[in-house]
Amino acid sequence: MSDEESDLQSSLSPAVKVGGMRIARHVRESEEKPLPKSELMKQAAEHNSEITAVSATDFATREERECHDRTVKAMHSKPQPSLTKPHPDPSLRIIQQPLK
Numbered sequence: 001m002s003d004e005e006s007d008l009q010s011s012l013s014p015a016v017k018v019g020g021m022r023i024a025r026h027v028r029e030s031e032e033k034p035l036p037k038s039e040l041m042k043q044a045a046e047h048n049s050e051i052t053a054v055s056a057t058d059f060a061t062r063e064e065r066e067c068h069d070r071t072v073k074a075m076h077s078k079p080q081p082s083l084t085k086p087h088p089d090p091s092l093r094i095i096q097q098p099l100k
Contacts, residue, residue, distance in 0.1 A: 015022040035043075 015024045017023075
């Protein structure tokens, strides 16, 4: 019984009271240490070097390559509206005001 009481007394409270409400605290115990900046830069350089563009040899014909280029361009381009809405001149606004 005394062991259980000492464990309960030494443990942290399960929640913190903030603004009149109890909010659970999530304690993260990570075993991994953060990598130094030089290691991060090294990994980033290795990762970026593996990314390459689609080579022309992957396609059998020139038409396939052009079709691929058109499809990618169509997917990434934003469609333009066919008609634009007319914007009224702000100086011509009529303000309804009550008569005296």
